[in-house]
Amino acid sequence: MSTHPNRGPKGPSANPAPEAIRAAREAAGLTQTAAAGLVHSTLRRWQEWEEGKHRMHPGLWELFEIKRRRG
Template sequence: MIAALEYDPGMANHPNRSKKAAGQAANPTPEQIRAARSAAGLTQEQARELIYASLRAWEQWEAGDARMHPGLWELFLIKTGAKA
């Protein structure tokens, strides 16, 4: 008989499941991504070129279908001179 899968508290150590440490960057929301791009006066194509991402990835981040990595978000903010 196969046992039912249960939540494994040991998975709390997984980096994608643990709570963020103080000062650790978080994924930006789709609204933050759209607002920062608009404030920089960039199209999605221009914005994605700045951080070497695909257009599809950028579209997914703005649609909320995927999460942008905090490192890419920081790179975008640095390159556009925006504030977090």
């Protein structure tokens, strides 16, 4: 088994599911552009995370969660 953070077992530090990313953004009342800005990403990359085309790194997910709670 790989020790890469994006390929390991599921757990609290696992990659978020696309549905969770979208739900969290919508719950925060953010557009995709605004959400991407919170984690210093591009709009296109955010869209790819929500579409499941790319996996969001757990560290970026944690950053997003922290920043959206500060509101």
